[in-house]
Amino acid sequence: MNKYFCGVIASCAIAFTQQALACTGITLQSQNGDRVTARSIEWGSSVLSTNLVVVPRGHATQTQTAQGPSLSYKNTWGYVGLSIEDKNFVVEGLNEKGLSAGLFFFPGYGLYPDYDKKQQDKTISDMEFVAWVLGNFDSVANARKGISDIRLSERYKGAGTVHYRIADKSGAQIVVEIVKGEMKIFDNPLGVLTNSPGFDWQMTNLNNYINLKAGTVAPVDWNGTALRSPGIGSGLLGLPGDITPPSRFVRAAFMVSTAPNLKSADETVLYSFKILNAFEIPIGLEEENKANPIGLLSATQWSSATDMTNGVIYYKTMNNARIRSVDLKTINFGQVTYQNLPIDKVKSEPIEKVVIR
Known part of the structure; x- marks a missing residue:
């Protein structure tokens, strides 16, 4: 565990997470019905230690909250995930049944119930929830039922709250938030998620942008004066361009709603990365003093796309924009051992030299 990461989160809590954490999630569908979720993860204050974890069926996990121990379990399903800072802190992943789950920071609006030791076997920490979902459910319908009795608790005291996206290859998708100690589950028809405020507010806010169109x-006539757009794209006038969560939610929803239905999952995956490129946050925008933490090339540290239909997870990083993939169909989750691998084997960008003769 990165001591700086834990210490900063615990001491700066909500104020820090509002400035340094930003995530944008989208969902696309190809012409043949293949479904792809994609997301970015931003952390603008230090380099996140991100690993690729391969978790077999039957893997045993003991979870832990800030106040005490929480539930223990063994995986029913194997999965591949991307973890940050700790191998159990899976923030995005896909299991062998085509269920996808992801964690998105949700500062200032969520509130977990008080820890109750008597309900330890129904309690899990916020940072370990995604791993538990991936290991135990094969569909959104079953996940919705299974999580209804679960109590979320903070892994680190004062670190703010998170919310979650759970989706499957049928097209079902839900958002899970803990507000005033109560779990709220929302259907997510647009397949878009960012951060705060709450999901229901974000959806209502879209009504303010119904004038937008691709x-x-x-041209129009104003009392005999012909007026025309000076260039293409004037239907987008009013689309917010800042990096706040509400503005990113509106942009993501608009881009998803206007995205073409491409022929294949492969094309859809590549297109999802193109959309996410529009949400990358360069160093310097989040902090007034132009701080540049050592080794941090971008506040957007990595992006991923998950082909739930065909069982493939893709990712690229700030160190290497080349897209890499893991095909879950090639993994025997009944035999594979638990693996915790660095997301970048080499932290450098390959550059192809063009030789002119």
Whole structure:
């Protein structure tokens, strides 16, 4: 565990997470019905230690909250995930049944119930929830039932709260939030998620942008004066361009709603990365003093895309924009051993030299 990461989170809590954490999630579908979720993860204050974890069926886990121990379990299903700072802190992943789950920071609006030792076997820490979901459920429908009795508790005291996206290859998708100690589960028809405020507010806020449309506004006549757009894209006037969660939610929803349905899952995966490129946050935007933490090339430290239909998870990082993939169909989750691998074997960007003769 990175001591700086834990110490900063615990001491700066909500104020820190509002400034340094930003995640954007989208969902696309190909013409043949293949479904892809994709997301970015931003952390602007230090380099996150991110690993690729391969977790077999039957893997035993003892979870832990800030106040005490929580539930223990053995995986029913194997999965591949991306973890940050601790191998159990899976923030995005896909299991062998095509269920996808992801964690998104949710500072200032969530509130977990008080820890109750008597309900230890129904309690799990916020940072270990995604791993538990991936290891135990094969569909959104079953996950919705299975999580209803679960109590979320903070892994680190004062570290703010998170919310979750759970999706499967049928197209079902839900958002899970803990507000005032109560679990709220929302259907997510657009497949978009960012951070705070709450998901229901974000969806309502979209009504303020119904004037937006793809393309260019037609010429108009004002009392005999012909007016026309100076260039393409005037239908997007009013689309917010800042990096706050509400603005990113609106942009993501608009881009998803106007995205073409491409022929294959492969094309859809590549297109999802193109959309996410529009949400990358360069160093310097989040802090007033132009701070540049050592080794941090981008506040967007990595992005991933998950082909739930065909069982493949893809990712690229700030160190290497080349897209890499893990095909879960090639893994025997009944025999594979638990693995915790660095997300970047080499932290450098391959550059192809073009030789002119």
